[in-house]
Amino acid sequence: MFGLKLPEVRPGDNLAELIVGAAEDAGVGVRDRDVIVVASKIVSKARGLLYRVDRVSPSREACKVAGKAGLDPRFVELVLRESDEVVAAVPMLRLVREGLVRMDRLFSGEEAWRLLEEYPTMLVTVRNGGVWSDSGLDSSNHPPGTFSYPPRNPDEEARKLSEAIRELTGRRVAVVISDTEIFLRGSIDVARGSYGVPPVDRGFGRPDRYGKPKYGGVDCVADELAAAAALLMKQTGEGVPVVVVRGLSYDWSDEGISQYRIVDVGDLARILVATVKHTARVLGVFRALKNVLKLAFMFLVS
Amino acid sequence: MFGLKLPEVRPGDNLAELIVGAAEDAGVGVRDRDVIVVASKIVSKARGLLYRVDRVSPSREACKVAGKAGLDPRFVELVLRESDEVVAAVPMLRLVREGLVRMDRLFSGEEAWRLLEEYPTMLVTVRNGGVWSDSGLDSSNHPPGTFSYPPRNPDEEARKLSEAIRELTGRRVAVVISDTEIFLRGSIDVARGSYGVPPVDRGFGRPDRYGKPKYGGVDCVADELAAAAALLMKQTGEGVPVVVVRGLSYDWSDEGISQYRIVDVGDLARILVATVKHTARVLGVFRALKNVLKLAFMFLVS
Structure with a gap:
């Protein structure tokens, strides 16, 4: 893996040219079957x-x-403009103050508190069939008062970038467009769009070493590439928005990752209902309801 | 990154010796500040x-x-034995049959259906304060009828392995114990235990390129290493349970990742209540209740 430094990207810039130039300057170049991981933000900037x-x-x-x-x-106007629906308002500042979200594990200083006071609520939105915090709006590494928003079709952006690099160099490369998502322990970079690498390795049920079908084995290859690239994008400090991954063996795939979900957001309610009913059947109605009753009680007293 | 092939690991085996031997056989060796990513399963086997x-x-x-x-x-007896509490029973087979979970994206063949019929329900359990499917029991790549379960203190296992490798080689290496978790698009390897690498880069609120505090920037370094290693563990086929990551710059940390959560499982209900209340305040009671009413309606009619 090689991290590439790029100059500040501006609207209208040709990303393919910037990436190929940076790869040549770094003595890395571009080779067939390289995977180029690109931070979503510079796609938005370009x-x-x-x-x-x-x-x-x-x-x-x-x-x-x-x-x-x-x-x-x-800011809220922008969130509404970029979302199909706002589904929840998470009281981040309050959750941190009450110790329910342990920000002591994330803080790097007092600035963090000021930031939380400026954005005390996180709006959870649905956008292009996916769940996004604040519609994917992001002000980091932009001039003050400027927010970027992600492209509506990131797979298409990945495909176009791959084709532009091919026109410039004659090399066929896969492209992953990466962005940061928050999980229970902190953030991990995931793939927002992809072209070339198979988004998911469909290995569920494939025989294991003993010939038994395997439960699992459906690696999100594109997401793993994004996570791997993040190690260099962050470690080398700011200004490394592109990582070249070389030597990975993969089957070429024209399928992108952005619409690639096992579960549709619109189906979540039905899945929840089916699970609560099944839990009541399997564990007994009382145990299944215990948590619901606990929630109802907390709702009344808090 | 280098993937290492290991012979079949058996109870009582000295993992440090096997890993150092495999690294030498592969001409890779072990160097100071390498990160050794080890599949949780071989720790369980050893x-x-x-x-x-x-x-x-x-x-x-x-x-x-x-x-x-x-x-x-x-099987259920084992799940109960390894869990502190069973919280839900997810009707996987039914969800797949009804198209609510799109297994067509995961299937590699008819074996997959047989597997789902054998395990039609996934039990969601709490174990050591974390959420696990089926208490982390896993039969893949074990002889038929054998299940492994994860160690109770994976950070401690990572520390011990690092120290054993140091005794053998004089080199100080970080260790990440990785395992597969299921996300909305498929599975990604995450860190179950770690020693040496900082589990999370506490960058929340750190200044960005424009000097503004940054919302985000709390990379789960250990998880990203596990995801990166999965590219080699899976790509090279079975029998690559160890990956050596070389050249990563990091600050040494004695802190492990296994208890490293922003949100405590026991606090989830309180967070949910606070969020529903705040949503009702911000978006209006009707919109906040819309989804709850929808759920109640679906519960009654389905």
């Missing part, structure tokens, strides 16, 4: 997918939500 | 953390749960 918050007029709806959430109405 | 299902007498509770879940009572 495509001009940027909002300037001071140019935004918030709607009445945005003002209403912002007032109650403790957020800037112009 | 420590003898194995159950033989035909030696298990199921309790009455296990028989009752098994009958209703469509599972082998002896």
Whole structure:
């Protein structure tokens, strides 16, 4: 794996040219079957997918939500504009203050508190059939007041970038567009879009070393590449938005990852209902209801 | 990164010796500050953390749960034994049949259906304060009827392995114990235990390129190493349970990852209640209740 430093990317820049140039400058070059992992943010920058918050007029709806959430109405307007639906408002600052979210494990200083006070609520939104916090809006590494938003079709962006690199160099490379998502322990980079690498290795039920069908074995290859690349994007400090992964053996795939979900967001409610019913049948109604009753009780007293 | 092939690991084997031997045979060796990623399963094998299902007498509770879940009572007995609490029974086979979980994206053949019919229900359990499917029991790459279970303190296993490798070679290496977890698109390897690498890069609130505090930046370094190693563990086929990661720059840390959660499982209910209340305040009671009402309706009619 090689991390590439790029100059500041601006709207209209040709990303393929910047990447190929950086790879040559680094003495790495581009070879057939390389996987190029690209931070989603520089795709947004090059495509001009940027909002300037001071140019935004918030709607009445945005003002209403912002007032109650403790957020800037112009920021909320952008979140609403980029989402299909807002499904929840998570009181981050309160959860941290009450110790329910242990931010002591994430903090690097007092700035972190100021940041939480500026964004005390995280809006959970649905966008292009996926779940996003704050619609994927991101102000990090942008000038103050500027937010980037992710492309609507990141697989298509990956494919276009692969083809542009092929035109420049004659080499056929896979492309993964990576972004950061938050999990229970912190953040891990995942693939937002991909082209070339198979998004998921469909190994469920494949025989194991003893010939028994294997439960599992459905590696998200594209996500693992994004996570691996993050080790260099972060370790080398800022300004490493591209990582070249060389020597990985994979079957070429034209399928992208962005619509690749085992579970559809719209089906989550039905899955939850089926699971609660089955739990009541298997563990008994009382045990299944215990947590529901606990929730109801907490709701009443807190 | 280098993948190492190991002979079949047996209870009582000295893992450090096997790993150092394999690294030397591969011409890779062991160097200071290498990160050695080890599949959890071979730690279980070496420590003898194995159950033989035909030696298990199921309790009455296990028989009752098994009958209703469509599972082998002896398997359920093991799940109960290895868990602190069973919290849900997910009707996997039914969800797949109804198309709510799209297994067409995971299948590699008809064997997969047989596997689902053998395990139609997935039991979600709490174990050592974390959430596990089927208490982490795993039969893949074991002889028929044998299940491994994860060590109770995987950070300690990582530390011991690092120290044993140091005694053998004089080299100080970090160790990550990796295992597979299922996400919305398939599975990704994550760190179950770690020693040496900092589990999480506490970058929340650190200044970005423009000097603004950054929302995010809390990379789970240990998890990213596990995900990266999975690319070689799986790509090279079976029998690559160890990956040596060389050249990564990191600050040494004695802290392990296994108890490293932002959110405690026991606090989840309180977080949920706080979020539902805040959502009702921010988005209005009707919109917040819409999904709850939808759930209640589906529960009644399905």
